[in-house]
Amino acid sequence: MKRKFNLVLAVLMTAVMLFVAACGKDGGNSGSEGSKSSAPASSGAASAKPSDSGKPVELSIMWWGPDARHEATLKALDIYTKQNPNVKFKPEYVAWDAFWAKLPTLAASKTMTDVLQMDAAYIQEYAKKNTLEDLSDLDLNGIVDPSVIENLKIDGKLYGVPLSQNAQGIAFNKPELEAAGIELPQQNWTWDDYFAFARTAKEKLPEGKYGISDTSNLWDWYQWYQTANGGKPLMSDGGKTFTLDKELFMKYQNTFAELRKDKIVPPADKVLAFLENDPTADPMGSGAIMTRGATTGSVSALEQLLPGKVDVVNMPTGSAGGGWAQSTIFLSVSAGSSNKEQAKAFVKWFITDPEAGQALGLTRGIPINPEIYKALEPTLQPKDKLGKKIYDVALEKALPFYPIASGYTEWVDTYKATMEVVMFNKMSIEDAYEKLNKLGQEIAARTK
The missing domain is CATH 3.40.190.10 (Periplasmic binding protein-like II)
Structure with a gap:
């Protein structure tokens, strides 16, 4: 009898051990959705949870x-x-x-x-x-x-x-332009419209105020002009190709030379003294300039300098589009x-x-993520909504964002310094082109 009892007990213990082992095995497989997300993303990783294996x-x-x-x-x-x-x-x-x-x-x-x-x-x-x-x-x-x-x-x-x-656009002082009887910048305006706006603004604004600033010394502004008008980006193919379109460069820089001569833009010394987002030195925040380049992130700071006065439009366009988003x-x-x-x-x-x-x-x-923005929108201030607006107005004509290629920091610095010499009439635009093109081609050759 005792022998029979021991046999039954052994069988029961074996069954219990098998059951516990099976439970442990199932628990490891079902783990949680986290264990699935630790697999390669192509088979479902990339879920929003990491492995919940318990391992720190x-x-x-x-x-x-x-x-x-x-x-x-x-x-x-x-x-x-x-x-x-x-x-x-x-x-x-x-x-x-x-x-x-x-x-x-x-x-x-x-x-x-x-x-x-x-x-x-x-x-x-x-x-x-x-x-x-x-x-x-x-x-x-x-x-x-x-x-x-x-x-x-x-x-x-x-x-x-x-x-x-994120996007690049133009911010403008809406009430001051309206008070002066100047037509506001319009969606999808062209570079020709932009320069015409500058001339009209100078005629109608009080002395010491301007429609636009002189951005001829800023390489990114010129690149926006070149790419908008069908040219290649200045640096492409990882910096192996450098393209400074002479015809477009000369046209852009000569336009600003004429604007300086006619006092349509501020004098060079005033332009170089501007400091964005400074209450007294920001070109637009100080009241000197009616427009200023702005991005989704930076336009909110401008709105804080001019609360309730800032509106936005896309960058001037050309045959290929304009700006980026x-x-x-x-x-x-x-x-x-x-x-x-x-x-x-x-x-x-x-x-x-x-x-x-x-x-x-x-x-x-x-x-x-549009769902995240939608949840945030009811709590946003006007300065925040301006950031969204500048993105929205830029989208239709936006070109890709073209960053500085590796190795071109020297060229960017040289562009600024060289064109500032031109702004003071100490160098011809032709000589500036030759200098900048030569350096760009040298850097491209080193990159290959």
Whole structure:
């Protein structure tokens, strides 16, 4: 009898052990949706949650910006950790200059952070150095417009998830122009319209006030003119090709020379004393100029200088369009990260989570995700809505954003210095062209 009891007990114990093992096995598979999201993104990664395996993960992250951005980002990181307790962060945040001074060293030593903020002016450079992870397998359908994604790809790959909408346009002092009886800048105006507006404004405005400033010493303004009129960007193919269209350059610079001669724009010494966003020295904020270039991010500062007076229009256009409208700030993942899938999941979460959206607000501009912006819109101030408006008016005719190519900082500095000499009539426009074209071609040759 005792023997029979022991046999039954052994059978029962075996059954219990098998049942417990089976439960453990099922628990590991069903884990949670997090365990699925840790798979490669092409098979469903890129969901907004990282692996919930329970294994602690520390993601290092680095960004630049003002204090408001730092505080908002830290708050968002706390929200992520609350939602994903096994993920902690090692944050590092600095000013713009400090970020770009430090990043080359981190890239060279292969110690870049898992996640890092990236800018359109530098993303190609770091992508071509193989320091950034390809994020093409992230599913961003319904979050980011497919055309935006395609415009941002480098050699067919996506190296940064766009964070915000950004655009270049023209801000103008609406009530002062109306009071002077000057027709307001119109949507899709041309460069010829822009220069005609300047002449009309000078005729009708009081002494010491101008319709436009002299931007002949700013390389990006000239590039907008060149590309709007069908020319190539100044630097293309990663800087291997340099194109300074002589006919367009001479026409643009001669136009400004005539405007200076006729006192349609301020004298050179006054132009060089302007300081954007300074209450007394900002060209438009000070009341001296009726228009000023502005982006989605910068127009809000101008509205604070001139509350209720600022309206916006797109950049002057040509046969090819004009200005640009696209994201210029991203979150990227280091190619050397040991936590790539967790980093990818976090990057997607950053632009999709409603709670994160509320915490981040507009600290990186108009959110790229329309649902996040829609949730924020009722709380936005007029200065914030102007940022959205400048993006909306720029879209129709927008050209791609053409950043400074790697190695061309010297050329950009030389352009400014050279054209300022021209502004003071100390050098001919022809000589300026020869000098700038020669240097550009030399840099392009070194880049090949």
